[in-house]
Amino acid sequence: MLLKVRFSRLPMMSSPKLLLGVLVVLLAAGTASADSVHLTNGGVVEGKARRVGQKVIVETPAGTLELAASEVRKIVVGRTRHDRYVERRDALAAAEAARDKLGGADTADADNVKSRSKSADAHVALGDWCKSEGLATEARRHWRRAVELSPDHRAAHGRLDHVRHDGRWMTESEYYKARGFVRRKGAWVQADDVERADRERKRKLATRAHQRKIESCVRRMSSMKRKKRLLAKVELQEYAEGRGDLRLAAFASRVAEHYNDQWRQVRLQLSRGRVLTEVRATTSRLKRPIQEIQTSLGANSTPVRIQLPELAIASIKTTVLIPADIQLDEDD
Numbered sequence: 174m175l176l177k178v179r180f181s182r183l184p185m186m187s188s189p190k191l192l193l194g195v196l197v198v199l200l201a202a203g204t205a206s207a208d209s210v211h212l213t214n215g216g217v218v219e220g221k222a223r224r225v226g227q228k229v230i231v232e233t234p235a236g237t238l239e240l241a242a243s244e245v246r247k248i249v250v251g252r253t254r255h256d257r258y259v260e261r262r263d264a265l266a267a268a269e270a271a272r273d274k275l276g277g278a279d280t281a282d283a284d285n286v287k288s289r290s291k292s293a294d295a296h297v298a299l300g301d302w303c304k305s306e307g308l309a310t311e312a313r314r315h316w317r318r319a320v321e322l323s324p325d326h327r328a329a330h331g332r333l334d335h336v337r338h339d340g341r342w343m344t345e346s347e348y349y350k351a352r353g354f355v356r357r358k359g360a361w362v363q364a365d366d367v368e369r370a371d372r373e374r375k376r377k378l379a380t381r382a383h384q385r386k387i388e389s390c391v392r393r394m395s396s397m398k399r400k401k402r403l404l405a406k407v408e409l410q411e412y413a414e415g416r417g418d419l420r421l422a423a424f425a426s427r428v429a430e431h432y433n434d435q436w437r438q439v440r441l442q443l444s445r446g447r448v449l450t451e452v453r454a455t456t457s458r459l460k461r462p463i464q465e466i467q468t469s470l471g472a473n474s475t476p477v478r479i480q481l482p483e484l485a486i487a488s489i490k491t492t493v494l495i496p497a498d499i500q501l502d503e504d505d
Contacts, residue, residue, distance in 0.1 A: 209249040210240070222248050254306045261302065262311075265295055293323035300332060386412060390425070395432050402429060454489045 208222040210231055218238060220231040229245045231238040272288050300315035312332075319329035320342075330337070336348040343351065354361040390412075393405035406429040413421035460483045469476045 208251045211246045211249065212240075213244055213246045219251075224248075254308065258303060258306065258308055258311060261299055265292075265299055268292075268295070289322045290326070293319035293326045293329060296322065297326070297328050297332065300329075387421070391428055394425075394428050397436055402432060405429075451490070451492050456487050456489075458485045458487075459483075460485055 207219040208231075210218040210220070210222050210229060212218065218231055218240070220238065222229055222231045224230075224242065227242045229240045229242055229248070231240065269292055272292065296315040296319040300312040300319070303309070303312035303315065316329045316332040319326050320333070323329070325342070330342045334345055335342045336345065337343075338348050338351060346356075349356075349361045353364050355364045355367055357367055387409065390405045390409035394402045394409075396402055396405075406425050409425040409428075410422045413419070413425060464481045464483065465478055466481065467476050467478050
């Protein structure tokens, strides 16, 4: 692209060295597809332009030129990478249409196969160009089109990360599934390993739930209340019968008998059904009147009054009798 710059009418430069730097930037931009920045003095600067506040920044591969917005008359936007892509895409589409018109789109002869292979090569090349320009979606579209035209096109399949397995091309997902893999937490793992891991996880959960059930019932069977012990015993026995676990049902009976015997011994050892326990109590009381003092915090400060509260604390240690309401299985 030809640079059109009227050097005598560029914005005022403060030194010859700065002017030389601007000329280098402008000349380096000559071959690039760029915006045209038209200056108020008639000059034209070409590069990638953008407005930033009261300035216009023009970027080129060789550097950046900064202009005041008041020095810029207009900016003519140049062709974008998408514009260039559309031109290439349309040219390729026209070539394919001409081929189909001359040879017949559905002809299966050797010449047509060769022609379709060449079209596939062209789509791969256009896809590669798109990738280099950052047009990833368009790139994959053309690589897929190449596969449609030439199903065994190795380059196109390679660009799409396809894998050849058992005589046919597959996506990564299809390849791993064909080999018995499944997707778990972002990784491909053997289905058998997943099934084993799931079974082990379920087994551990079931074991833990089984343990919690027994622990809960045994804890309630340790109560000094007869009804609470009985309900826990029945619950554990019904749970054991539902599982067909006769040993667990017998265990429930033994635990219930154990705690009943334990509470029988405790009650026999109590004096008149009471429990002797030690109590320690502490009390505190605020002494009144509260003592006050008056002081000055500095040589020239106003005196302030400060309260000094005091607590009277008393501690007591004694023993008391507490009724023990223990119920045994044999009680009426």
